[in-house]
Amino acid sequence: KAGVTQTPRYLIKTRGQQVTLSCSPISGHRSVSWYQQTPGQGLQFLFEYFSETQRNKGNFPGRFSGRQFSNSRSEMNVSTLELGDSALYLCASKGIGTHHTEAFFGQGTRLTVV
Amino acid sequence: QQQVKQSPQSLIVQKGGISIINCAYENTAFDYFPWYQQFPGKGPALLIAIRPDVSEKKEGRFTISFNKSAKQFSLHIMDSQPGDSATYFCAASNTNAGKSTFGDGTTLTVKP
Numbered sequence: 001k002a003g004v005t006q007t008p009r010y011l012i013k014t015r016g017q018q019v020t021l022s023c024s025p026i027s028g029h030r031s032v033s034w035y036q037q038t039p040g041q042g043l044q045f046l047f048e049y050f051s052e053t054q055r056n057k058g059n060f061p062g063r064f065s066g067r068q069f070s071n072s073r074s075e076m077n078v079s080t081l082e083l084g085d086s087a088l089y090l091c092a093s094k095g096i097g098t099h100h101t102e103a104f105f106g107q108g109t110r111l112t113v114v
Numbered sequence: 115q116q117q118v119k120q121s122p123q124s125l126i127v128q129k130g131g132i133s134i135i136n137c138a139y140e141n142t143a144f145d146y147f148p149w150y151q152q153f154p155g156k157g158p159a160l161l162i163a164i165r166p167d168v169s170e171k172k173e174g175r176f177t178i179s180f181n182k183s184a185k186q187f188s189l190h191i192m193d194s195q196p197g198d199s200a201t202y203f204c205a206a207s208n209t210n211a212g213k214s215t216f217g218d219g220t221t222l223t224v225k226p
Contacts, residue, residue, distance in 0.1 A: 004157070031212060033214070035216075041218070042120075042203065042216055042217065042218035042219045043158070043203060043216035043219070045213070045214070045215065045216075048212055048213065050212060055212055056211065056212060056213045090157050090158070092157075094212075101146045101148070101163065101207065101209055102148070102160045102163070103148075103160070103214060104160075105150075105157030105158045105159065106157050107155070107156055107157050108157055
């Protein structure tokens with residue numbers, strides 16, 4: 001069973017640009033969550049998508065948005081990039097049901113804003 | 115408002131020693147408490163998890179102790195090995211809402 005795949009692995013963007021990150025969950029998983037990881041802030045929850053609908057949202061500005069497609073693949077978009085957006089962006093997928101509690105993480109996309 | 119507080123931020127332990135990482139939570143709606151291990155360049159991976167109806171869970175050298183009344187839980191790594199050197203995150207989840215909150219992480223270094 002293939003794991004969670006995130007693309008690209010590394011990205012360098014200029015301040016003011018926008019960026020789109022992609023996440024392919026484990027086959028059969030319908031929940032995809034996105035996290036921002038920075039050295040001083042740990043793992044910060046961005047949002048969760050389930051069956052193409054945003055189910056939960058963290059405390060990030062509207063520049064951060066996402067979507068999920070019918071095949072459960074998810075994209076995250078950040079517009080008007082700021083230097084502080086430099087971070088490792090992780091996505092995690094989960095199965096449905098109360099027994100499916102484990103979140104499986106991808107390796108992340110390392111975004112550097114210059 | 116940080117819902118899960120993790121300490122210490124960093125920990126150095128000698129090989130063979132016991133590593134202890136603590137977490138405290140606030141929201142009583144949390145019903146699942148996992149610990150994740152993350153190596154450099156990798157995403158976090160589930161290490162061990164516990165539900166609040168159990169006070170302790172052990173898997174090999176890793177043990178979670180859970181105190182529901184104090185709203186605290188901890189990870190104990192017995193006989194710590196250099197290969198255990200990683201960042202450890204505790205988390206608290208509300209499985210009905212599908213949301214997890216993570217601690218800030220603890221960087222563990224096990225010296226040979």
